[in-house]
Amino acid sequence: MRIRNKIVLIFVVVTAVTLVMLSVFIYLFSIRHAHRYFYTRLKVRASIALHGYLEEGQSEGVLELRERHLQMLPDEREYIVRYDSTTRQWKGNALPMLSQTFYAGVQESGYAEWDNDFVHYVGVNDATAPGVISVATARDDEGAVQMQSLLNLLMLAVVFGSVFVFGLGRLLAAQIIKPVSDIIEEVNRISASSLDKRLSTAKGEDEIAALAQTFNSMLDRLHVAFQLQSNFISNASHELRTPLTAILGESDVTLSGERSCDEYKKSIQAIRTEAEKLNDLVTSLLQLSQVGFDGKRQMLEPVSVDLLLMKIKNEINKRFPNNHLHIELKDVPENPDALVLMCIPTWMELALLNIVNNAIKYSDNKDVLVTLSATEHELSIRISDLGIGISETDMKHVFELFFRGSNSQAYVGHGIGLPLADKIIRLHGGRIDILSRPNQGTTVVVNFNRNQIRKR
Incomplete structure (x- = not known):
């Protein structure tokens, strides 16, 4: 099922269920109110009938008052029911549908009510005559008609409301899905030969814009990857x-x-x-x-960076016996774990060795200082040399594979070491910053955020 249809279906179902529940509540509340109102009217009639029966001398006046002020109800009747002490039952032959429980309720509380569909019964008694009960009954035709009309109206409201919501839902779903449809259409026009194109819907702050921005970022990475692949091959x-x-x-x-x-x-x-x-x-x-x-298959291990740098120092001593490499610890906390880095040891050694090797090679074996510093959340390695430096023009390309600076042609190299080191360090959540001036030396700063490494 298409997302548009799913949205419409969910919209209609939720609205229909809400309308049905609201209609049921309105109907039950209304019918209860109608019954309660009719019971009140019957109670008045039952009380008048009981009063007229008990006060025989005033019965004609009571009946006249009743006929003058009370409207006659459909099938209205009043009955006087007496208690038979012999059989211990209430004698209400004209009211066979009423149970002894009904009479007992009237006798106990002075009032009881019961209904059969829209035919209502109300019983009352008087404390002065405990063996006598007055029962009034009538049919609530008006209430039945009103409740049926209300029921029909509510059913129509549910049906027409659902139809209206269906049409509105299709319209709204089309508006909601339109940006997604535009993205699909634009993506289908992008191929390997047109990776420079970008989605035009990547504006705004909603989820659709975030999706388009994410896709554009992916296209940026793919474009760079394709360019790097092309450059790599050539x-x-x-x-x-x-x-x-x-x-x-x-x-x-x-x-x-x-x-x-x-x-x-x-x-x-x-x-x-x-x-x-x-x-x-x-x-x-x-x-x-x-x-x-192999980046995703390798396991990170805790490595003490100061020991790793000493290992690199030993390797440099083998390659350049007369080197002037110096290692210095600066602003290091007393906690020994501050110098521990979660990494792949062989890769990290390879990356740092390439950077240090370049510093020695391009400085003609002059002094090279490696400074290690750490805080609770960050670890920094600073490699400084006094070599030939890098021009501002070349600085933009130092991480490109096989690129070599214009002033480095006299030195043996292939332009792979620094891109390789950059890739390894980025895989470990770190970054490389380079500060350099021609003929004044170069400083390479490698920073690691240990919190990011733990999450990888």
Whole structure:
């Protein structure tokens, strides 16, 4: 069933049930009021009849007063019922439908009432004559007609009200669903070749606008992903082709004729150098792909970041024996858990190692300071160097895969390390901020919100 029809159906059912319940309440209240009013009229007649019976000398005056001021009711009758002490029953032969319980109620409380459809009976007695009861009965034709008219009117109100609500519901449902229909129509016009289009209904503060805004955000991410994929394929092809071309060219030159032993060694060394570049590139690409594919399957573990930085320091000592890397703790709380981060240890080590390695490499092994600070909710790692820096133009592209700054061409690299580190850190709920000026050094600040990591 379409959502529009569901809305109309729910709207009609709720309204119809409400109307029926309201109609039942009105009808029951009205019929009770009608019965109560008619009982009051019968009580007056029964009291007058009892008074006329008990006071025989005044009976003619009472009857005259009754005929002058009281309207005759349909099938109106009054009866005097006496108690037979012999049989211990009330003798009301003319009223066989009334039970002894009715008479007992009159005798006990002085008043009782009973009805059979719209034929009403009222009994009264007087304390001065405990063995005598006056019973008045009549048929409430007017009340029956009024109640039937009210019932018909309420039934028509329910039917016509439901029909009206059905039409109104279709109109309102169409207005409610229209933004969704517009979204469906616009989405159907968006394809892989037109991911730059956006939904025009993403304005406002209602749920439909929020849905359109969410979809537009998803389109933004898809658009970026498609662009990155396209750039990745072209750049990866170029990066892989460069060492392969060098290896093939060197091999062809070497095999084109007889060479001396030194020339063969030189050629093999050149091939090995290019092969190592190719191996580093493939390894980096594999690491990047593993982060993308395995991110949801890896389990977070508590890791002490200060110990992780010391491990990175040992690794840097192996790569650069004469390095000037310094690690400093700053504004760290006494609680040792303040330096604990929930992360995937191998990935976090890889990300921070890439950043520190870049700081050493692009500063020509000058001083590099790693500062670790923490608060109750945030942990910060600051890596500062005195290297070549990054220009303002290049800063916009530092996280793009295979991008290398205009002043970094003299250094060996593939432009994968920083994008890989950024991806790992974002997967852990962190962010990277970079401050840099050409020839004045670079500062990379990595911040983690531990509360966000716990929720992942």
